[in-house]
Structure formats: C-alpha cells, structure tokens
Amino acid sequence: MVVRNRSALSATLTNSPYIQSLKPPMHRLGGVGIGAFERHEQSKRSFAELSNALSQAQVDHLHSQLNQFRTALTHFASTHRDTIKNDPAFRRAFQQMCLSIGVDPLAGPRKGGWWAELLGLGDWQYELGVQIVDVCISTRERNGGIIELKELVRLVSKLRGVDAGVVTEDDVVRSIKTLQPLGAGYQVVELNGTKMVRSVVKELDRDQAVVLGLAHEAGGRIVVDILVVRLGWTRERSQAALDNMLLRDGLCWIDEQDEESGVSYWIPSGMQWDE
C-alpha cells in the first residue's frame, strides 16, 4: 500500500475510503530509515495540495454565489432605481433590507460604494447632505446651531420644492452620517425625546440639554420658574443654566417684556419659523 507517485496519491485520496487506510500503513512501515522520511514528506505535501484544492473549490463556489448576488442586485437596482429615489416608504424598506443583510448601500471599496453607484442613491444622499448643510447654516444665526429634526426636514423639503413626506427623517439622519467625514460636527442628539440636529461643535452640558428639551415642549419659551418647578433645581442653578446659554453660548434670546414672569428666555430652535 505504498504510493510513490504524487498524482496517483491525489487520485487515491479523492476516493475517500483510502484516506483512512493511508495513515496506518505509514506507521506500520516504521519511522526509521531515509525511505520512511521521504514517504512521510511526500504524504505531507500531498495533503497540503489536497487542502489547497478543496479550499479553492470553496472560494470558487463563493465567487459564483457572489456574482449571482451581484447580478441579482444589479437587476434589482436597475429595475427599482426610480422607485427607491422617489418613494420614501420603499426607500426605507430597501434601506432596512440592506441593514438586515449587513450591507451599507453607501459604503464600498469604490467612491460612494458600488451599490450606491448602481442606484445613484449616493448622489441623492449627498445632495440631501448639501441641502441639510444649507439649512443648518442659514438658520444658525437665529438658532445658535441647533435645529429640531422635524423643522430641518420641513425646511429641506421646502428647499427641494417637494411635498411633506417625500424626504423623511430617516433620510436626513442617514445623510447627516455621510457628512461625518467632513468633521463639521453635524450630529443628531436626542433631548427629552425630541431629535435635534446640532451643526456646531459645541458640547452641551447636561443642564443645557435638559433646558433645551423643556423649552421645546413649551414652543421655545423658558423661564426660571419652570426649571425650579419641573426639575426641582434651585433658583441659582436655573438662573446659571439660562445665563450660560444666553451669554456664553448665544443659544437663546432674552425677552424682558414677558407678561407672566417679566423676563423669559427663548430658544429659537424651539420655535417654528415660517418664511
């Protein structure tokens, strides 16, 4: 049962019953002598070759599967391209599908990702990103760089001249993520359940975050008393939080003609601006 020819060994090995019967004879023939050493080396090489052949077959199989997937995807993309771009519900479903199979439609080895290229979705998303920047910057002077997500969606839709619902909050959040490499500090933050988009690199301290949240509930207006009653803060702490926002960060405007409290503070991002 000694096989001297290498190709004959491979042939023998593919007929699996022989695989089991190969090792024992090697041992039985003993580990002594130069002949035994050669036999040992030879079979080692043969095993390596076999394993290479096997993994090559697997890789080929995977490649063909991937190609199939890619073809299907290309087909899907070209068939549904317009729907994906125009129908928010379909786009959301598509993006969720991508998420569940672990594919980011915007990521990829090529610029914008090959999938994004197929779909033209990358351009759409970047375009939206530019419009988001536009809205954030043009409203920054009055809201101090913080805008409610809903308001942002509304203004972006207006800028695009499309009806409400064509651009969704989901799309905007996704676009903001694509802006991250720019390092401009665009970020979605959640305050008391309200999603806000921050376009300035400015850390909100904890008190400010809470104040912003409360102001948003009240349509932008906030007074010391509300903070004392609702949050149980001391007057000093409430005043300090508001003063910081007003004087240091310019996040709010002061109103000295408030009918109830005499002085109130207004967070512009909590107000809805119709222009």
Place this chain on the structure above:
Amino acid sequence: MSVAAHTTPSGYLLPSIHSAPPFFTKQINPTTRSIADDHWARIILGYARHRRLFTLRVEDAETSGNDWDEIFRNERINRRLLPDHLASLISSMVTNNLAVYEPPKQTRSVLLYWRRPEEWADVLHSWVASTGQMNTIMTFYEITDPPVESPLSSLPIVILRKAIDVLSKSGRAQIIAIADGEGVRFFPGGSKI
C-alpha cells in the same frame, strides 16, 4: 410657538422674526445682538423706503400714533420697541453708515439712508435728464417739491446737498449763488463715479 411673516395694513411685509417676542428686547449676547440689530436696520430702512420716511427719532418709540407704529409695535404678541433699545439701534445704524444724525451733535434724531447719497445722486441726475432741465438753474425747492411728483419729492435738503456734492465732484452739477439763496445747475456728463 410659530412665528410667521406678516403684512401690515400699509402693505409692508414684516419678516417672521418680527413676531418673535424676544426681538423686542435689546439682546445681551454680542453675537445675538448684532444679528438682531441687522434685522432691525433692514426692517427700519425697508419700511422707511416703503412709506418714504426720512426722519427717525427716539421719541417715535415713546409714544404711539406716529408713522412708525406698524413696526415698533406688535400688538399680536403684545411687544413694543423701547426707547433706549431704539436709541442703541439708531447709534449702530449711524456707525454702519445707514443713517446720519440730523441735526448733527445730538443722538436723538437721524436721517435715514434708505438710499445712499451716491444712489440719490444718480436718481437726481437721471430725473433732471428725463425732465429736460439740463443746464438750467434750479432752486432746491424746485427739486424737492416739483409740480409733478417725482422720486425726489420731499427729499430732505441735507440729503439733496450730499447728492449734489457727489455730482459736483464728477463735474455733473454746480452750486450757484442766486438772488434768494442757492441754486444748482446740472450738466449731462455721462461719466459715472
């Protein structure tokens, strides 16, 4: 709250910020304040042009019933511009060359430059040309109170003088002493400044 643009009874469109309650308070934060000042200057000059108003006084914010009620008061949100706030707006407009103290050496009253003297000079020159009055001697009164209403009707003499000065420098006008004071003669001279 929702703030929206509003058209006044006289037909002037106020921007939405005019409906924001804190807009009527002098802001403390310097950045915010300069933003608010810019908006106010734009509103004041826009309204002045709309109603052809030339003079603005701090008193205009003290009492109601004057030309400026529509923009210095917002009854819908129960806010009004306070006199010391207006005084500071006026001084920032003077600093930015959007108005000039008149009479000089006080800070309670200004002439508004909703057109710069250079722009008035162009308006003046083309009006003289279009009415065929080149080379004739005219009194200031004939310019600011012409029989047919013109873009220069009721223009304050102070601004008229500045406009004529601009034209004189480019050889398009000349002040001439006449029997009862001063007159002015215009020349075609197409050269613009």
